Amino acid sequence: MIRLIIWEMKALNNMTNQPRSEYPRPDFERAEWLNLNGVWNFEFDDENAGEEQRWYRGKEFSKEIVVPFCYQSELSGIAGREMHEYLWYEREFEIPESFAGKKVLLYFGAVDYAAKVWINGEYAGKHQGGYVPFKFDITGSIRPGKNRLTVKAEDRYECTQPRGKQYWKENPDRCWYTATSGIWQTVWLEAVGGLYVDKLRITPDIDRKTVLTEIFLNREPENAELTVVVDYKGQEKKKITAGIDRRIFKLTIDMAEEDYIDEIHYWKPETPNLYDVRFTVKEDGIRSDEFKSYFGMRKISVKGDFILLNNSPYYQKLILDQGYWPESLLTPPSDRAIIHDIEMTKKMGFNGARKHQKIEDPRYYYWADKLGLLVWGEMPAAYDFSIEETQNITTEMIEFVNRDYNHPCIVAWVPLNESWGVRNIYTDRTQQDFAKSLYYILRSMDKTRLISTNDGWEQVESDICGIHDYEAWSGEFNEKYHDKEQMLTGSVNNWRLLYAEGTEYGGQPILVSEYGGIAFESEDSGNWGYNGTVVDENSFFERFGDITGAIKNTPYIRGYCYTQLTDVMQEINGLLTADRKPKVDIEAIRKVNEVK
Structure with a gap:
């Protein structure tokens, strides 16, 4: 199977029909470009000896990999789930004649987590940050005919780097999944003039x-x-x-x-x-x-405790979307796969998605712009609070905003989720100050969007009161939420307070930004959802309609986010299976969302 994938990709390359061949960032598109996706030479470097041995000067690599898919994925042609922290890539390329006399820029959509790059054995530069793009001016290093591009990727299994849902151990656990290491978005060249x-x-x-x-x-x-x-x-x-x-x-x-x-x-x-x-x-x-x-001529704002879209109240009906695919993990397998997820989201009556713990492929935001879907842009979490974590999150968050600022679909930023990486934020003033610093950095960069600083609970400075509550039934939900003032000063989930010490509710719009998580009964004891399971479609809709109706009937709640769009590995609470097949009647889901 693996050799067949490599063979098929070589055939596609020969026909110039590469994997992920579409232009990678449609909000900034140049005509003169060259896609470098396809079959590359590849090597694991478990001893981290490649740099010392100067592999970038020429080495016979023993493996091949299909870029832009990570080695852990099936579409890479390797499908290795064992842990490797140091990876090497190499391929040859030729500069098109149309590039002659121009500067040549080399772009990487994303390499998780750190990368060093050489052109023809000459060092081009390095970058750190696994979800964001980078580029190098390689004009002085290229030559006529064939050129050699070498990349060393480093993805340590540690928690000071923004990981999101990528687990730091070999086997997925709870709601954390297989990691994505190395190149996982498109690599390409562009030609520009001296001033660009x-x-x-x-x-x-x-x-x-x-x-x-x-x-x-x-x-x-x-x-x-x-x-x-x-x-x-x-x-x-x-x-x-x-x-x-x-x-x-x-x-x-x-x-x-x-x-x-x-x-x-x-x-x-x-x-x-x-x-x-x-x-x-x-x-x-x-x-x-x-x-x-x-x-897009679009405005998102707050008036009182209402969220306004284009100066009119707008009730957000979001779906939590992890952005994982069985065959390719974090990398969307195709443009069609992205479109399908957005179309299914809208068919089910949702008007937005909270892209959970992932800075998404730019083409997802492009298609959300084109097809019409609100998106909350969320930073992937790190999990080990330290000066390294604060620096890594801050730097990557800034690059996230710089890359995706122009997308009208993005209406909110979420720098932290459920106190992940800031576990003591309730009382720890240093962690509170860090969260506030993220809020003010975002506000200084972008005055046009809302910010949910620590979505879920133990909130600090924020434009939104985002509450995570997986209560299963309306009776218990209504009991907690009928008294707004009492709810806001307590703990809706019985273990975390809504606001960190020294912070209190200031009249922000209230959204239940995670709820549901309904899983179907499974024979695998390792699979899970929230609050037990349901046995069939009728029992699903009994619970889904009951709890969604309770949220919509609470007069001060301005929106919700259902967990989740698809199953991901052992987390089986999706409305769709991992391979995107509906588990229940999607028109019935739409009716529940549309009922006032």
């Missing part, structure tokens, strides 16, 4: 009917100009050309209504309207960079 855009931020403002664009150039410009063209459904709406006089350049675009009757085209799940935008940078009259992006 390194980062882009697009900030719509529906109240002022404007869009602020911020471009961050690779260097100070000289005699340069920027042209921005905005289209809606193929029709040009705006075209602006401006001189660029600094490296970080801002341009505000007027997005007033097209006439005096119709409003601008807002983005929301029911009507996910998107504007396409093209950017062209010229220096001395010569085009130096060109790419396309898009944006």
Whole structure:
């Protein structure tokens, strides 16, 4: 089976139909690029001897792997579940003729957890952070003909690095799963001119009917100009050309209504309207960079204890989504797989997803933008509080926001979950200060979204009161929630208080941001859900309808998040099986979600 996968991938490469061949980040898309996914040479380095022995200068690797799939997954062609902390990758590539005379940038979508990179034996650079992208300018290291790319990945089984649901032991346990090590998102090349855009931020403002664009150039410009063209459904709406006089350049675009009757085209799940935008940078009259992006005219805000979408109250019906696949683990196996998950989420009557403990593949956010799905962007947890943990989480969270700021689907950030990694936050002021620092860093970077700082309980500074409560039946739920003031000062789950010591509820919107977790009866004693199991579809809907109705009938609750979309390994409380087959009638789920 494993050899067959490798053989099939080689055949696909020969036909230029690579695995995950689509452009990896559609909100910042250049035309001149080369996908490097496919079959690479591969080696485990359990003695961590490869660097000392200079494997990057040339070594006969004994294995092959299909990138971008991790070695633990079936689609990698290896499917090894044993623990290896040091991994080496190598492949050859040729620079396309169209890249001639331009800078060549090498991109990695994600390598878990740390990476060092060499081109033709020359050191290109390193990066740390397993869920976020990085790039190197390799122009000076490449040569005509074949070039050799070598990568060393390091993924230690320790808990100061953001792991999320990746377990730090060999076998999955409770609600933690098989780890994803090494390259697990697309690797590619791009060609740019001497002056190019390194980062882009697009900030719509529906109240002022404007869009602020911020471009961050690779260097100070000289005699340069920027042209921005905005289209809606193929029709040009705006075209602006401006001189660029600094490296970080801002341009505000007027997005007033097209006439005096119709409003601008807002983005929301029911009507996910998107504007396409093209950017062209010229220096001395010569085009130096060109790419396309898009944006949605969308606003998420709070008024009193209501959450507003585009200035109207909006009840969030979210699904908890772990983003794991049986054959590929954290890596979506295909673009179609991403689309299917979003379409199934919407068919079941949910209007959003809380991507749990995972910074998702950028194409998930792209399709959520296109198809219309609210998303809570959540940081993967580390689990060993120390100065290393605080640094690792902070750095990776900043890179998360930088990568995904432009997606209209993302309406909330969740830096911490259920006090994971800050187990003493209830009384420990140092851990409280760390949580607050994450809130204020996020707020300084992004004033357009909400923040649930420690979602679940023991909350500190936050825009949302997110409560995790897996109560099974309405009677017990109503008993706890009928008195709002009493509920807010106590513990809804009988072991953790809602607010950390020194913090109290300040009128924020209240959401039950985890509930449900209903599992079907299983013969495997290692499988589990919450509050026992159900035996058939009727008993499932009796419980699902009862507890969901209790939440919706509590007048001060502004939304909920059901656990969860799919089964993942031993956690069998999904509405879909791990291979995405519905366990119950999805139209009946939709009706429960739609009932007022």
